[in-house]
Amino acid sequence: MxxxxxxxxxxxxxxxxxxxxxxxxxxxxxxxxxxxxxxxxxxxxxxxxxxxxxxxxxxxxxxxxxxxxxxxxxxxxxxxxxxxxxxxxxxxxxxxxxxxxxxxxxxxxxxxxxxxxxxxxxxxxxxxxxxxxxxxxxxxxxxxxxxxxxxxxxxxxxxxxxxxxxxxxxxxxxxxQPDTVCVPDCATADCGDDGCGGSCGPCTGTDVCQGGQCVPPGPSDVCAAGLLVADVPFEATGGWWSFSSHVMSLSSACPGVTTGGSGGEERVYRFVAPFTGEFHFELDAHSGSSTTMALYLVTDCDAIGATCLGGDRGFSSDVVVDLTVDEEVFVIVDVVGAASALTGFDFAISGCETDCSGVTCGLDPNCGELCGACAAGDHCGTAGLCVTGSDETGETCEAPFVVDALPFSASSSTVGADDDYVLDVCLADITASAGDGDAAGDQVYLITPSESGRYEAAFVFGVGFHALAYLSTGCDDLRYQCVDKVNPLCGVDYPSCAPSLSAIMLAGERWYLIVDGDADGDEGGYFLDIRQTCASSCGDRVCGPDACIGSCGACPTKTVCSDAGQCAPTAWLVVNELDYDQPGTDTAEFVEILNAGALAADLTDVVLEVINGDGDSVIDAVALSDAAATLAPGARLVIGQAAAIGAVPAGVPTITRSSSFLQNGGADGDAVRLVRAGAVLDAVSYEARVAVAAEGATHAGTDPGEGSLSRCPDGADSDDNAADFTLSATPTPGAANSCP
Structure with a gap:
């Protein structure tokens, strides 16, 4: 060159x-x-x-x-x-x-x-x-x-x-100048930037790069890698993911959680609310899983206890939270035990968008969220609008919300209402668990139906409102006047239970519906819908069956309902007097039968049964037709031992028993009853109530050996043994009773 x-x-x-x-x-x-x-x-x-x-x-x-x-x-x-x-x-x-x-x-x-x-x-x-x-x-x-x-x-x-x-x-x-050459530097780094735009290498497994070193992921790393969900409804079925790591645990500080802790891997969903409303998160472990799961929502995965919005644990978990549009939360699906014990899970998110337009204190119609509270001293009316404190309508039975037409609907709230009523137990519905409503605001509705029928009051209670509602015929003694009561767990802890009240109401009756809180401080919003579910077809009938209300009415004693639905006089056989114990050996036992009706009684197939209360078994039976074919109105018939039969007036039909035939009572009690073709006409228990032969809550009393148990007044029958019988000093077989 x-x-x-x-x-x-x-x-x-x-x-x-x-x-x-x-x-x-x-x-x-x-x-x-x-x-x-x-x-x-x-x-x-x-x-x-x-x-x-x-x-x-x-x-x-x-x-x-x-x-x-x-x-x-x-x-x-x-x-x-x-x-x-x-x-x-x-x-x-x-x-x-x-x-x-x-x-x-x-x-x-x-x-x-x-x-x-x-x-x-x-x-x-x-x-x-x-x-x-x-x-x-x-x-x-x-x-x-x-x-x-x-x-x-x-x-x-x-x-x-x-x-x-x-x-x-x-x-x-x-x-x-010669060209400058960049020399990568990874002398102290396992990952990350090499100083020249390249990489010192990737981390393996679930490790993440921090400061050039591969370290196990922390809570924020796991949450940042979560699956983004920005719409509802959302459903997922599966198991764990590649980023699974046990770095988080359910905190007992989470609302709705009593026991914290979870020892397995997590899966995270990053949920961004698509609208302002209520969102429902559900988690179910697959069949065959031998470990429970935990579900909790947080806004900061490094501060679970402080930022937890709600949590639950079990084979099925359920969390409901309110979120505003674009609000982000981390939904953590955790396993309490080993992940290997879980066969899989189903996870779902649903939601509804709140709408409080035109409502200030009731619930929004979409989600059942409380739209707000009234100012101090005011309370919520039936249209979801606040009522000034000077207006006491709806606060008491004396000034109730009046249901003036049916069907009737209300959107209201007990927030700010006075606490006027306490119900510790409803005797007509003692199976429903509840508090007493003490120290909780309440509201009252008056229902006066214009026609007889069955009526129902259906409720939708706001989120978290444990309500106690009851239907009563008065407000003076709620224990006895209460007819039906809402279980406060219905619709809240038991979503499948629909909270409602129901009763048969006759035209013109006054009924009170009270909405209360289950425990001290329980208050919230509710929707109420009252309607007639069926109307009576009784018309002019005063007795007899009815498809809607069950019966058009009951006839007075000693009368029967005719085919036309009217009460008519009839024969009325009752056990009127009995003496089952005498001093020493029983030799004068007897039972007196009286026809207390207005017509003659046919004695065909009528039997007096003697029952031993220890086992409720029939130990003797006497056919009344052995004495006579019929029994005239006001006439008597006596069954007894010879000593008693000897005291019966002439002309009275009798049946003599050769030996003692009545039981002497005791701790289990004993009884007698009149039966025709399997139907009980009358029954009397003594010394203790015998379930198969009792009228009323207790029994007729005790015969100490002197006197007899007698209906007083003679022939009185209210279907209550305790009210109808008394101890007479002098037995009167075949004659009018000697009442004190």
Whole structure:
């Protein structure tokens, strides 16, 4: 490569000598301006020589020509394209001449040609054709750059600029500084940036990179990797995920949680509320799982106890929370025991958008959320609007909300209501568990039906409101006047239970419906709907069955209901007096039967049964037809031992028993009853209530050995043994009872 460089320099010297001899020894002025590399040479337009060349002085480029210093070429000649003298020499990089050419001395290049990139000449320089140059010093004509081999001016010892190709000036060759090379540094790092835009390597498993080191993920890492859910309804079925890690645990500080702790892997869902409303999160472990699960919602996974919105644990978990639109929460599905003991789970999210337009204190119709509370001293009316404190409507039974037409609907709230009523137990519905409503606000509705029928009051209680509601015929003694009561857990802890009250109401009756709190401080909103579920078809009938209300009414004692639904006189057989114990040996036992009705009684198939209370078994049976075929109204019939039969007035039908036939009572009690074809006509228990032969809550009393148990007044029958019987000092078999 060296000889080719020398050849180019020799050609330049030859060219200078030729010019010197033709001009009398004075070389022409060098008109070359330092080549500007900011713009590429325009090969289609002539070189702009708007500034005339001063031939008196050497050409001044950046500074006046220094004739003492040789030409300094800072930029080495870029010979990326081979030197072609037939075609103009292509220099990719423009020639940068800081100092102008010194024409007083032969061209001396102090800086040798940079051979870091060797000059590549495809063909040797062709010297048979002279270099085509413009007349020396002629600056009136632009330099012709079209023809190959055309140089800009004589005396220029650099390689002629080839303008057939544009000069590439995008990246000037910098020969003063070597290129800087970035060296990656992973000496103290296992992961992360290597300092040069690369990576020191990935972490394995579930580890995450922190400060160049692979470490197990923390709670925030696990939550950040959770599945994004931004719409409802959402359902998922599965098991654990690749990012599972036991780094979180259910906190007992979570609302709804009594026992915290969970020892297995977590799966996280990042939920963003699509609207403002109530959202329901449900989790169910698959059948066959031998471990329970935990479900909890937090806003900060590094502070579970402080930011928990709600939680639950078990084979089925359920959490309900209120969220505003775009609010983000982390839903953590956790396993209490080992994940291997879980066969899978079902997870679902549902929600409803609240709408409180036109409601200030009741519930919104979409989600059952309380829309607000009334000002202090005010209370909520039936339309979900606040009522001023001076208006006491709805606060007491004396000033109730009046149900003036059916069906009736109300949206209200007990928040701010006075506490006026306490119900510790409803005797008509003692199976319903409840508190007493003490220290909880209550509201009262009055229902006065215009026709007989069955009526129902259905409730929807607001979220978290444990309500106690009851239906009563009065407000003076709620224990006994209460007819039906709502279990306060219905609709809240037991979602499948629909809270409602029901009763048969007759036209014109006054009924009170009271909405109360289950325990101290329980208050909230509710929807109430009252309607008639069926109407009575009794019409003019006063007795007999009815498909809606069960019966059109009951007839008084000693009457029966006719086919026309009217009460009519009838025969009425009762056990009127009995003496089952005497001093010493029982020899005068008897039972007196009385027809207390207005018609003669047919005694066919009528039997007196004697019952032992220990086992409730029938130990004796006597057919009344053995004494007579019928029994006239007011007539009596006596069954007894000979001593008792001897005291019966003449004309009274009797049946004599040869020995003792009545039981003497005791702790279990004993009884007698009249039966016709399996139907009980009358029954009397004594000394203790016998379930199979009792009328009323207790029994008729005890015979100490003197006297007898007698109906007083004679023949009275209210279907209550305790009320109807008394102990008479003198037995009167076959005659009117001797009442005290």
């Amino acid at each position: 060296g000889p080719r460089v020398t050849l180019i320099i020799s050609l330049g010297a030859f060219w200078l000598a030729a010019c010197d001899s033709s001009s009398g020894g004075t070389p022409p002025a060098d008109t070359v301006e330092a080549t500007d590399t900011a713009e590429p040479a325009d090969a289609t337009a002539p070189v702009d020589t708007a500034e005339p060349v001063d031939t008196a002085e050497p050409a001044d480029t950046t500074e006046p020509a220094d004739t003492t210093e040789p030409v300094d070429t800072v930029e080495a000649i870029d010979t990326a394209e081979p030197v072609d003298t037939v075609e103009a020499i292509d220099t990719v990089e423009a020639i940068d001449t800081v100092e102008p050419v010194d024409t007083a001395q032969p061209v001396d290049t102090v800086e040798p040609v940079d051979t870091a990139q060797p000059v590549d000449t495809v063909e040797p320089v062709d010297t048979t054709q002279p270099v085509d140059t413009i007349a020396p010093g002629d600056t009136t004509q632009p330099v012709d750059t079209i023809a190959p081999g055309d140089t800009t001016a004589p005396g220029d010892t650099t390689q002629p600029v080839d303008t057939t190709q544009p000069v590439d000036t995008t990246q000037p060759v910098d020969t003063t």
